[in-house]
Amino acid sequence: MSLEPVFFRPSDRVPPLDDDPDDFMGYEVLVDFLEQRALQQLDGDFIEIGAFMGRGTAKLAALARRYDKMVYVIDPFEPGLDQTLSKSGIKASEVYEAFLRGRSMLETYQESTRGFDNILTIREDSRKVRFGGEQRFCFGFIDGCHDQVHVENDYYVIWPHLVPGGILGLHDYRFDEWPEVTTAVDKIVDRHSDEICEAYEIEAKYSIRSLLLVKK
Numbered sequence: 001m002s003l004e005p006v007f008f009r010p011s012d013r014v015p016p017l018d019d020d021p022d023d024f025m026g027y028e029v030l031v032d033f034l035e036q037r038a039l040q041q042l043d044g045d046f047i048e049i050g051a052f053m054g055r056g057t058a059k060l061a062a063l064a065r066r067y068d069k070m071v072y073v074i075d076p077f078e079p080g081l082d083q084t085l086s087k088s089g090i091k092a093s094e095v096y097e098a099f100l101r102g103r104s105m106l107e108t109y110q111e112s113t114r115g116f117d118n119i120l121t122i123r124e125d126s127r128k129v130r131f132g133g134e135q136r137f138c139f140g141f142i143d144g145c146h147d148q149v150h151v152e153n154d155y156y157v158i159w160p161h162l163v164p165g166g167i168l169g170l171h172d173y174r175f176d177e178w179p180e181v182t183t184a185v186d187k188i189v190d191r192h193s194d195e196i197c198e199a200y201e202i203e204a205k206y207s208i209r210s211l212l213l214v215k216k
């Protein structure tokens with residue numbers, strides 16, 4: 001990657017793992033970053049690919065609601081569909097099942113996001129989703145299927161619709177267990193470096209980082 005990211009240390013808001021185990025990533029860190037960047041001043045909605053149990057979605061939706069923005073969510077909510085193999089040989093579906101502890105992913109998501117009328121859920125494989133030319137996003141977060149094909153696909157679902165100054169976050173960057181994420185992200189950044197003005201890495205739960213790209 002030619003654009004060297006700046007490491008952003010979020011205040012003291014990385015939540016402890018047992019604080020809200022159903023929010024895998026620790027979205028407070030993300031919300032802090034977006035507020036510090038005053039993203040609400042930009043045109044466009046939020047979008048998340050890979051919502052899992054929806055705890056993070058609810059935190060994004062609470063922020064978005066204050067600024068009359070929508071949160072679009074793309075996720076099939078079928079834990080068995082994602083057979084991506086991690087470096088240590090565990091399937092993504094097994095990770096999902098372990099965190100769900102017998103619960104339905106869809107029902108848990110619906111429970112987490114109940115009461116928000118600014119969430120639009122698209123229950124699909126992200127490779128089947130494309131938005132019309134008029135759609136504008138000011139923030140996107142990618143944490144869906146962790147194989148290279150999907151990460152590249154997910155970038156193209158969002159990036160063409162991101163407004164100038166808008167931010168795209170990619171979770172699991174440089175995380176050893178899902179190496180295809182980093183391969184895909186580095187390729188994307190190389191190919192599109194002339195469209196990116198800043199890059200940040202933020203660290204949240206499990207010390208896993210996200211790369212955040214700011215669009216020119």
Ligand SMILES: C[S@@+](CC[C@H](N)C(=O)[O-])C[C@H]1O[C@@H](n2cnc3c(N)ncnc32)[C@H](O)[C@@H]1O
Nearest residue numbers: 023024025050051052075082125126143144145
């Ligand atoms: C690691 S989890 C997301 C965790 C969530 N961002 C959090 O921090 O709480 C990955 C999610 O991606 C979803 N997913 C898997 N394959 C997908 C695909 N092809 N399109 C969209 N979402 C997908 C899974 O259903 C799962 O909910």
